[in-house]
Amino acid sequence: TGEPKYQDYWWLATACLAVMANETSGDTEQLIIKNDNELLEYSAVSTSSSFSVERRVLAVEKLNPQLPFEESERPDDLDKDWTFVSRKNIQKRVYHATSNLDTLVHLLKGNIGTGLLALPYASKEAGYILGPLGLLFLGLIATHCMVVLLESANTLCKRNDIQTLDYAETMQFAMRDRGAHKIVGKISKVTVNTFLIITQFGFCSVYFVFIGKNLQQVMYQTYCIEWSIKAWIAIIILPIILFSWIRNLDNLAPLSTLANMCILVGLAVILYDEIYQLVTNGSSAVPVASGKVNSFDTIQSLALFFGTAIFSFEGIGVVLPLENKMKIPAHAKRVVYTGMLTVTILYSSFGLIGYLAYGDDIQASITLNLCGRDAGTAILFLLTKLLFAYSVFSSFLV
Numbered sequence: 001t002g003e004p005k006y007q008d009y010w011w012l013a014t015a016c017l018a019v020m021a022n023e024t025s026g027d028t029e030q031l032i033i034k035n036d037n038e039l040l041e042y043s044a045v046s047t048s049s050s051f052s053v054e055r056r057v058l059a060v061e062k063l064n065p066q067l068p069f070e071e072s073e074r075p076d077d078l079d080k081d082w083t084f085v086s087r088k089n090i091q092k093r094v095y096h097a098t099s100n101l102d103t104l105v106h107l108l109k110g111n112i113g114t115g116l117l118a119l120p121y122a123s124k125e126a127g128y129i130l131g132p133l134g135l136l137f138l139g140l141i142a143t144h145c146m147v148v149l150l151e152s153a154n155t156l157c158k159r160n161d162i163q164t165l166d167y168a169e170t171m172q173f174a175m176r177d178r179g180a181h182k183i184v185g186k187i188s189k190v191t192v193n194t195f196l197i198i199t200q201f202g203f204c205s206v207y208f209v210f211i212g213k214n215l216q217q218v219m220y221q222t223y224c225i226e227w228s229i230k231a232w233i234a235i236i237i238l239p240i241i242l243f244s245w246i247r248n249l250d251n252l253a254p255l256s257t258l259a260n261m262c263i264l265v266g267l268a269v270i271l272y273d274e275i276y277q278l279v280t281n282g283s284s285a286v287p288v289a290s291g292k293v294n295s296f297d298t299i300q301s302l303a304l305f306f307g308t309a310i311f312s313f314e315g316i317g318v319v320l321p322l323e324n325k326m327k328i329p330a331h332a333k334r335v336v337y338t339g340m341l342t343v344t345i346l347y348s349s350f351g352l353i354g355y356l357a358y359g360d361d362i363q364a365s366i367t368l369n370l371c372g373r374d375a376g377t378a379i380l381f382l383l384t385k386l387l388f389a390y391s392v393f394s395s396f397l398v
Contacts, residue, residue: 160173211393293356
């Protein structure tokens with residue numbers, strides 16, 4: 001088959017060191033050694049402890065590998081050689097692998113954004129009975145679709161001996177496996193990428209507006225600075241561009257963790273104000289007694305409810321990228337189930353309580369209902385808006 005090349009020695013040495021490192025941790029590894037120009041694949045097929053992952057990192061660092069390809073090199077033609085893609089993904093999982101907890105944090109951060117703050121208004125459009133039930137139903141559908149997507153990508157990876165696939169590649173390989181023409185597969189790949197660009201562009205546009213609006217309100221109420229929202233959006237563009245250069249999710253884990261903490265604090269403040277509204281207003285805040293809320297709304301208003309609710313479940317765009325960066329990809333499904341169960345329960349309860357507290361006066365974003373009753377609550381509500389602005393900023397990065 002020809003003389004062995006330097007790359008073959010390097011991959012063989014890496015695999016041997018990895019196996020020796022894992023012997024003490026009881027991991028099961030699979031080595032498939034091929035000759036000459038073919039890939040030496042190293043892939044974990046069972047649960048790997050953090051200790052064994054650290055040993056693999058040390059083994060690779062000692063050899064100081066250099067990747068012979070660029071980050072964006074993924075062949076458009078499915079009949080071409082994909083072995084270098086597998087090499088890149090193997091090395092990324094050694095250097096920049098994320099744990100189950102890191103992946104869960106990113107998944108929560110990818111879902112909990114500006115859509116959460118609009119759910120009380122969405123519940124108003126559907127009613128305090130249909131609203132929470134509708135959110136639970138949509139949450140189940142979103143979770144099912146995420147799991148189906150993961151299973152489909154994993155099945156195609158096994159059939160084609162590829163480590164990972166993104167959204168468009170999953171569609172392209174699926175079309176080929178169904179016997180579609182090569183041109184049809186390429187068109188389907190372009191179609192998926194186009195829809196992803198449109199949806200992410202829409203989400204991120206809302207992020208810019210939300211951050212700019214909150215900064216505008218805080219700076220005006222604090223320092224009487226009357227700048228337009230366009231000026232504040234222009235100011236935040238530079239830090240967003242700089243942080244967007246961070247390509248690895250493990251480096252973003254601290255930012256996502258801090259953002260989730262900000263969301264928890266912000267939700268606690270909003271819950272405090274909602275309880276205050278329900279308690280101090282007495283019977284006027286009770287839905288049946290006040291008549292300010294409806295159990296069901298009109299058919300026409302349901303369209304706005306479903307649009308807002310579907311927008312809030314925006315995390316499906318990060319499912320495959322998160323799974324592709326996990327230390328143990330086999331745990332992706334349990335992470336999705338845990339994260340989406342948390343998100344769905346949070347969405348349903350938050351939308352219901354917010355609508356019951358403010359009634360028909362609920363705003364498109366519930367933060368607009370936070371009006372300070374004194375100096376202390378005014379400062380608290382301003383800080384809450386800043387916390388949500390930072391959490392949305394972090395969502396843009398993920």
